[in-house]
Amino acid sequence: MGNWFKSGSPWIWMTGGAVSLSLIAVLGLLLLIAWRGLSYFWPATVYEWQLQDSQGHTSTLIGQLYDSEQVPSERLIAAGYTFSQPPEEMVTRYLIKTGNREFVGLDFRWVLATDIVSRSEPKDVAIFERTKNGNFYGYPLAVLNQGQPVASDNLPLTLAEHVNRAVELSEQALDLQKQDIGAINYQLERIRLKERKLELDHALNADNQAELQSQTDVLNSDYLVLENTLFDYRKQAERDSVVVKDMRGAEVTLNLSQVLHVTYPNDLNLAQKLMQWLTGMANFVMDDPREANTEGGVFPAIFGTVFMVMLMAVIVTPFGVVAAIYLHEYAKKGPITKMIRIAVINLAGVPSIVYGVFGLGFFVYVLGGSIDQLFYPEALPAPTFGSPGVIWSALTLAILTLPVVIVSTEEGLSRIPSAVRQGSLALGATKAETLWRIVIPMASPAIMTGLILAVARAAGEVAPLMLVGVVKLAPTLPLDWNFPFVHLERKFMHLGFHIYDVGFQSPNVEAARPLVYATSFLLVTVIVTLNLTAIGVRNHLREKYRSLEH
Structure with a gap:
């Protein structure tokens, strides 16, 4: 027994056991979140x-x-x-x-x-999923067309057809409002700002004012046409209704313009329940939230999370790599370099909320306010870049994750043998060519490792984002069809903040609880997907430049 302890085998078994327990705990947590989140979409009796x-x-x-x-x-x-x-x-x-x-x-x-x-x-009880006031439970009695009953031998089929018609018209009205009418409102605002800028520059005269007014008149006329079309869509969607007998025994008339889906869960077989389960998950991923984020989907939060993380990765990678190359390849060993390294290490331990305060004070108020003064004076006092937005969130998280990229890149550079550098220089290459063609390609797997760690941390951060750009509900995405198409000054939604808002700020706690699990599982899925993509790129680079190591 004494020889067995001296051999070190117990420590190997203890280490393996600790790793196994950690993996079991992580997998158990993920399975719990997945079960509680995905079971929410199963059509319950x-x-x-x-x-x-x-x-x-x-x-x-x-x-x-x-x-x-x-x-x-x-x-x-x-x-x-x-x-x-x-x-x-x-x-x-x-x-x-x-x-x-x-x-x-x-x-x-x-x-x-x-x-x-x-x-x-009961087999004939139905669930009506609505745009507001949550679900409605009851027994459908009749479908009304402009207040008159619709004759039907199959009420569920007739009801489904009229619901699909109303949903299609409502979606057309929503697309018209968001895209066409939204584009006109955006152009009208740009014309207003252009006129204001000419006025500030003392360049506004009768000619350009008449030209701007003519453009405004054309847009207003187009707006009236689209507005009439919008009202027509809404009027057609409000044509039909359904009479439902509720639990009180009263007959209630529901307008189908407020109904999204009608299901009879007690009359579904296993295949139909599975199809409805998949449809519910797809709607959760693709739809916009409603009812104070306790109903609907989370697509804006998914888009905002991925967009912000990718923008952060584009910012932090070159700065982190350049800083690591300077510290490892160019900086002389001395007290200044030592202090820089200590500062980089200490930055990794600063609480994230401190970065949020710094981002709000420097990026938003100082940098953003200066940009507004220089380039957008016509919009003042309403801020353009001087308010929290996705660009400031990405920059704040880039600073937060910068130490991770620097340390990981430096470790990759230190693993490259000095003989490789010396051989390249001996063959006549300059130091810059050696770095660009030999050192950086060989260190690219370590750079990707740092990026993976940075993405994993940035995707899960919430505290700094609450100060520099994330909101409960963003009216528009940072990316649309209006020039310049990418609007980095806009606020955005984030899955992490969505979990916090639904779990702790919701007026309906019981209704929000399953959504917390579903959104948490979705956030973990997004992080894992981003990491697996980066890991795949890292493995490809490792195989591509493996020959340089020999």
Whole structure:
């Protein structure tokens, strides 16, 4: 036994065990997030409960079962609840998603098992996913066309056709509003700023003012045409409605312009449920958020995260590589170089919120304010670059991740044998040619390693972004069809901040909880995808320049 300890084998087993436990913990966490997030999109069964409280009042409840827990009966009695019969020590209560927010008030309610008389799974109950007020549960009775019932032998099929028509018209109206009408508003604003600039430069005269006015008149006339088309789309979308019997027994008329999907989850087979599950995940990835981010999708947050990270990578890579090359290849060993290295190492330990404060003070107020004074005086006092935006977020995270790129690149440069440099110089190459053709290609895998670490950290940072550009809901993306097409001054959405906002700032906590898991899993997926892409590039570069090492 003593020889076994002296051989070092126990430490090998302990190290392997620690690594295994770490991997199990990470995989377990990812599986938990994936299960809780992806199960949210599975079409759950809709139940109809018959309830009777301790006073003998009966009611009907329609909804989906979300959770259950055991509650001590003594705690319920102490809270003022009266049981009709002596309860057991523990009582089960269920969390039910009821929807119908405009009539019920809350999306969720707790129901005690002692109050349940019966429970059924009706096949004809439907879930109406709406643009506002959440889901609506009930029994469709009739489809109305301009207030008149539509004759149909297959009500679900007729309802689906009318819903698809209304959704298509609503999407056309939304595209028209965002693209065509948005482009006209953008051009009108540019004309206003151009006129203001001419006025500030004392160059505004009758000729150019008349020219700008004629351009404005043409755009306004086009705007009126598009506005009439928009109103026509909305009027057509509002033509149809559906009569639904809800849990109160009342007949409610829902306009189909506010309905996105109608599903009958109790009447679906396994293949149909799987298809609806995939459709729900696709809609979550591709749609815009709504209802204070508790409904809809997260596409703007995905786009903002990826766009900001890629912009940060473009900024931090050349600066980090140049700094590492200077420190390793050109800087002489001395107190100044030593202080620079210590500063780089210490920068890696600075809290990220400090970078956010620096970015807000220097990039936004000083640099952005100066840009506005020099190049956009006509827009003042409204800031253009003097307010938080995606460019300042990318620069702030570039400074935050710069030490990682510098250290990783320096380690790669130090692994290159000095004989390679000397051989290149002996063959007549200059030092710059040696760096460009020999040293940097051989160090490119280490550069990509630093970039991978920088991307992994930047994609998950939230605290500095809250100060320099991220918002709860961005009206437009930083990339569109309006010149100059890339708008780096705009604010953006971020998956990390979206998780924080939905999880801690949502007015409907129970409805937001599954979205927190789904968005967290999506953020992890985006980070893993970016890292795998960078790892693939690194492995390709490593194989490409492997011959230089020999």
